[in-house]
Amino acid sequence: MNFVVRSSTGIDVWEISNKDDPVPSKRVFKPFFKETRSAARCLAYSEKYFACGTKDNVKMYNLNYELQYTIPLTRSHILKFSPKGTYLIVYEIFISTKENPNSPNLFIYDADTGKELISFVMKKHSEWEPFISNDETLLAIMMSGDVHFYNIANGTFTKTTQKLSGKVGSFSLSPGQNTHVALYLQGVKGSPSMAKLFKYPNLDASATVASKSFSQADKVEMIWNKKGNGCLIITSTDVDTTGVSYYGKQALHFLATNSDSFSVPLKGDGPIHNVAWSPKSNQFIVVYGYEPANASLFNMKCDIVFDFGTGIRNCIYWNDFGNLVLFGAFGNLRGNIEVWDLSKKQQVSTSLATDTTLLEWAPSGDVYFTATTCPRLRQGNNFKIWHYSGALLFELIWPDKQELYELAWQKYAENFFKEPVISSNKIEGIQSSQPQASTKKYVPPNIREFGETGESSSSSVAPPAQGPIPGLPPGYTSSSKFTQPKKFSQRQSGNKHQNADGKSQHQQQQRQKQRAKPSNNDNKNKNNNVQVDKPQMSEEDKKKVTAIRKKLKDIKGLKEKQEKGEKLDNNQVKKIAMEDDLNKELKALTLS
Structure with missing residues (x-):
């Protein structure tokens, strides 16, 4: 079982020997292939090939890591294979020059030969991604606000007369045997926004399979299950007009190909941190609410079938078999990890992986890696391999002045691995060489001088919060009661x-005198x-709070760009690195 590591020194492919050994700690991790290209930018796996992009070209290898051919593209930014691996999609950031103002920046190649089949000019980074149906007979792509369709046959892409037009905000093509199109239509002049499902090629308004209306949304995310018969739609606004949240308001909706449509009922207020379908396609999990956040398992009727309770968490990761699910607390949270057995509905393990920026289950379904990568964090880069029982099996700390960018597991055929049997037995692992995070809680400066020690229990799990504080960033709650000096x-x-x-x-x-003798000065x-x-916050502090919240909002926008693959400059990366300090300063000010 192999995985690839992309860093500032090139690309390394690692193998796990003895992966089936009943004693996980006996497994051996070692690199066996290296591509020494310091400018490696992107990579992708299919079940047959491995592709990587550098500043010089795009290279295609077979899975024995023998070079097959080279494509002379020097600005590759994202690589992606079609569902069956027949085609390689290469996306470059759009650059307009006087000599060639409309140069193509999206290319589709025959994966076996490297022959270019079709290209597009995609000026908007947010709309770059084309969708290819599971049977690889249809391509859908959004250009200038319209969705266009191409039939695919023998490597030839032929544009059809079918098109979806109007105020199209975004769209998505379903996986699965039948091809459906999910469409988001923006509301205009006070009319509600709409999400609609169509079964291709019936795209007329009268042929809508399912629809859901909702208030105006600034952003929409569409998440299909693996079978392609259910689609979750997360809507969000940049500003919450009710004033409850500084970062806007979110809602979750569900559309199904059997014409069902629901608003997913969530318990309590707060942000939607993450949504993820089970690989079995019959259930999904939502993590939501202010920290400690709720986590609920829903069925296809949007009924809660199991509640995981509350915990410090904001991420969901299913293994490929759907029998294990991992909850992570990353980003501004400490790095807590919980692994749950879905068949028994019980927690298997807890662990701590601080500063995690990347996590992915292995295709075997029993181990996963966590990594601290650049440019999110430029110090302390590393990756670790964990067993689902919480045992740390391997760790590699990156040398100073070198940067770790990305890890990815090699892709295998769907039935290559058998579903792992989950055991409650304790597995022996190694001890991390990294220092553990401090167990002391953060104490605002304004109460340190009054003798507050800030000591907390030695538990690795954060203490329960007292409740949300409206107007602060998502996930923020007061974890300690303010003590008046x-x-x-x-x-x-x-x-x-x-x-x-x-x-x-x-x-x-x-007060007794006031009750006995009312006066005009009661108010x-x-x-x-x-x-x-109560202590009242000064005008100067209020101005500081407003300024910090604006900076945090800007950082959120930069992180969204980063997650989409956009390259940030040094100043922007430095701004992101300031996020934790800004949150601490904001917390201190709001408690003052």
Whole structure:
């Protein structure tokens, strides 16, 4: 079982020997192939080939890693194989020059020969990706707001008369035996937005298979199950008009090829962190709400069939067989990992992988890797191989002044591996050489001077939060109750002596007088009492909070660009690296 590692020194292919040994710790991890190209940019696997792109060209290897041919493309950015591996798709970032203002930047090649079959000019990075049906007889691509279709036969792409037009925001082609098209139509002049399903080639408005209307959405993500008979649609707005969330509002909808359409009911408010279909295509999991987040398993009727409870998590990863699911707490969270056995509906293991930016299950379904990669993090790059039981099997720390970019498992035929039998037995692993994260909780500067130690329990799981704080970034909650400093209480109350319920005798006497003798100054006294009981944030602090939230919103936009494959400059990467410090500063200000 092989995996590839792309770094600043080139591309290495590793193998796992003794992968079937009943004692996982006896497995051997070693590299056996190296392509020394420091400018390696992208890679892709099919069941037959391995492709990699450099600053000089695109190279195609067989799975014995023997070079088959070279394609003279110098700006390859993304590589992708068609569903059966017949075609190689190469995407370059669009560049317009005076000599050639409309130069093609999307190419489709015959994977066996390297012959170019068709090319397109794709100026918008957000619309670059073409979809090819599972039987590889149809290509769909969005250009200038319209969806165009091409029939594929013997390597020839022939444009059809079929087209989807209008206010098309995005679309997606289903996998599976029957080809369906999911379409998002943006609402105009106060009319609602729509998501629709069509069965190709019946694309008339009267031939809609299923539809769902919803309020205006700035972004829509479409997620098909493996069989192609169900599609989840995440809608989001950039601004939440209710003021509950600084980052906008999200909703989850479901469309099925049997004409069903539902709004997926989620318990409580908060962001939708992640949505993922089971590889069996009959269920899906949603992680949602403020941290600690809920995780629920839904069926095809959008009923909750199992609740995983709350936990510190924001990511979902199914293994290829659908019998194990992993919840991760990455990004701004600490790196907690939970693995669950879906057949028994019980947790198998917990572990901690701090600073994880990449995770992927092996095709064998019993191990997975985690990695800390560049450009998300330029220090502490590494990758680790884990057993589902939580045992660490292998670790490689990247040398200083070198950067780790990407890992990927080799692709195998669907029935190449058997579904792993899940055991509750404890597996022996190795000890990580990396220092563990501090067990001390973060203490805002404004209360450190009053003797707060900030010590927490030695548990690797974060303490339960008290509840969401509206207006802060998704996933933020207050994990500790604010303690009013003694100096403040004494200065404001004017009396050090307090009775059992915590209120000064002077305050109680004053309130009794106010109740006995109403006056026109009641409202003023009430306002004064509020100021005594609670510290109020200054105008200067409010301005700082607004500025920090704007910076965090900008960082969110940069991270979305990064996830789409766009290359960021050094200043943009530095901004992303400031995210944790900004969140800490924001937390300190809002508790002051």
